[in-house]
Amino acid sequence: MSRYLVSKCICHDRDFEEIKEYAEQQGFTSVEELQSEKYCSCSCGLCIPYVEMMLKTGETEFEPGAFYKNTESK
Ligand code: FES
Known part of the structure; x- marks a missing residue:
């Protein structure tokens, strides 16, 4: 397992935990909704x-490139 996990949107300086909480409060289920705000x-x-x-999944920390693994297995 990598020591470094992806856990935030660097450009907006918001960690995924914070983004998850905001999305839940707003009832957002897509990145587009977060982007529109x-x-x-x-x-x-x-x-x-x-x-995405x-x-x-509700997880807030990911191995770098984790989304490739998820798409490969489908
Ligand atoms: S890390 Fe650049 S837009 Fe989120």
Whole structure:
């Protein structure tokens, strides 16, 4: 396991725990809804697949590239 986990949207300086809480409060279920509020994921976009996984699984820390593993097994 890597020592480094992806746990935040760096561009907006918000960790996934905070984003998850906000999404739950707002009833958001997609990255697009978070982007429409300019809450996260509006700049480089590197966090988007992780935020999608967070919304799907509820997890807030991911191995770098974790979304590749999830798509390979399907
Ligand atoms: S890390 Fe989220 S938009 Fe850049």
